[in-house]
Amino acid sequence: MPTVHVSIPDRSYSLLIEHGILGRLGEVAGSLGFTSPVLLAADANVLATHARVARTSLEQRGIEPILHVLVAEEKRKNLEAVHRMYDAMLAGRIERRSAVIALGGGVTGDIAGFAAATFMRGVPVLQVPTTLLAMVDAAIGGKTGVNLLRPADDAGRREMAKNLVGAFWQPRAVVVDPAVLDTLDPRHFRCGLAECVKHGMIADPGLLSFIDTNHDGIESHEPAVLTELITRSVRVKVDIVVADEREQGQRALLNLGHTFAHAIEPIEALDLRHGEAVSIGLCAAAACAAATGRFSPVAAQHLEALLRRLGLPTRLSQRVNVDRLVAAMGFDKKVAGGRLRLVLPIGPGQCEIVDDPDLHSVREAWVAVGAHPARAAR
Numbered sequence: 549m550p551t552v553h554v555s556i557p558d559r560s561y562s563l564l565i566e567h568g569i570l571g572r573l574g575e576v577a578g579s580l581g582f583t584s585p586v587l588l589a590a591d592a593n594v595l596a597t598h599a600r601v602a603r604t605s606l607e608q609r610g611i612e613p614i615l616h617v618l619v620a621e622e623k624r625k626n627l628e629a630v631h632r633m634y635d636a637m638l639a640g641r642i643e644r645r646s647a648v649i650a651l652g653g654g655v656t657g658d659i660a661g662f663a664a665a666t667f668m669r670g671v672p673v674l675q676v677p678t679t680l681l682a683m684v685d686a687a688i689g690g691k692t693g694v695n696l697l698r699p700a701d702d703a704g705r706r707e708m709a710k711n712l713v714g715a716f717w718q719p720r721a722v723v724v725d726p727a728v729l730d731t732l733d734p735r736h737f738r739c740g741l742a743e744c745v746k747h748g749m750i751a752d753p754g755l756l757s758f759i760d761t762n763h764d765g766i767e768s769h770e771p772a773v774l775t776e777l778i779t780r781s782v783r784v785k786v787d788i789v790v791a792d793e794r795e796q797g798q799r800a801l802l803n804l805g806h807t808f809a810h811a812i813e814p815i816e817a818l819d820l821r822h823g824e825a826v827s828i829g830l831c832a833a834a835a836c837a838a839a840t841g842r843f844s845p846v847a848a849q850h851l852e853a854l855l856r857r858l859g860l861p862t863r864l865s866q867r868v869n870v871d872r873l874v875a876a877m878g879f880d881k882k883v884a885g886g887r888l889r890l891v892l893p894i895g896p897g898q899c900e901i902v903d904d905p906d907l908h909s910v911r912e913a914w915v916a917v918g919a920h921p922a923r924a925a926r
């Protein structure tokens with residue numbers, strides 16, 4: 549079974565990646581020393597399927613799971629959800645030596661991970677991601693957290709600030725079963741592919757070729773292909789997290805495409821999911837790098853063609869004004885010390901962190917992905 553070790557002093561753990569491993573969850577939990585009761589925090593959309601398999605496996609091993617259901621909606625990824633989980637943990641007599649198992653996508657992993665990090669100053673958590681995005685990204689690296697509402701603006705609107713309350717809390721292990729992706733809707737699956745491409749762009753050009761060559765196997769969820777795709781992608785994130793757990797430096801590379809993506813994701817008219825915004829963001833980052841001579845325009849075209857082939861958007865579906873987008877980037881939390889920070893590709897599998905990028909090239913990048921260049925057009 550492909551196993552990737554995350555070697556962080558005092559908190560090392562393994563990612564176990566195997567088709568069908570969910571049916572052996574009890575065995576894994578037992579090997580980690582988990583005993584009854586454990587809180588099984590499960591995404592409502594996997595209750596009838598994967599949560600059932602997980603429960604049976606835990607029970608067979610003599611571990612009693614207390615089921616707590618979470619609704620995976622970004623607007624419900626908040627402190628209220630965490631409170632409800634604390635209540636379930638108290639009612640279920642979860643204590644420091646008990647454990648939490650998070651079964652679901654990134655929303656579930658973030659809420660359950662944060663509740664586990666803070667309940668009684670920390671109970672162990674086992675992450676069992678059920679979306680591709682969570683498998684290759686959200687479940688790894690120990691970041692947990694929930695959203696907050698900002699104070700009302702002049703118009704009385706309260707904007708959601710993503711992941712503003714959180715903690716670093718490394719899981720005891722991550723159990724990845726690619727078979728659970730069979731029930732995921734194809735649009736969410738593609739969103740995860742955008743993050744895999746991002747990882748290839750950051751550190752593994754071979755991963756990009758693998759995705760290109762195995763496009764059919766990826767689409768048909770061929771077990772060996774998915775296992776390889778996930779394992780390679782995970783390795784990129786793990787290497788970076790191990791080198792920089794607390795995002796003091798190199799971990800920022802994982803934001804490739806994200807500063808652009810965060811500017812378009814909240815625009816309702818564009819109707820973009822996170823991975824789709826990341827896909828356009830990757831193209832914008834490549835265009836920005838090409839505009840400054842860092843990245844070859846041909847490589848930028850290859851990237852765009854690959855994303856398109858995967859069924860991901862590479863351009864804005866409506867002509868949003870470039871001024872609006874540039875302004876939105878300034879509010880992104882990746883702005884370091886008041887300065888704009890971008891991650892730009894300098895070759896397939898190689899990126900650099902650029903502080904205070906030239907505004908002209910940022911505008912050019914937005915126009916390259918379909919933004920309207922004229923001032924005050926929209």
Ligand SMILES: NC(=O)c1ccc[n+]([C@@H]2O[C@H](COP(=O)([O-])OP(=O)(O)OC[C@H]3O[C@@H](n4cnc5c(N)ncnc54)[C@H](O)[C@@H]3O)[C@@H](O)[C@H]2O)c1
Nearest residue numbers: 593620653654655656678679681682685686691728731732
């Ligand atoms: N902690 C981190 O480091 C980190 C990194 C990246 C993203 N995130 C967070 O992850 C979240 C996004 O995660 P996501 O993309 O996994 O979305 P998600 O958790 O919202 O799941 C997407 C949808 O798929 C459903 N679902 C999940 N697994 C399923 C399955 N196997 N079959 C059928 N339906 C299934 C969910 O119920 C939901 O409707 C965001 O909140 C983001 O901020 C966190």
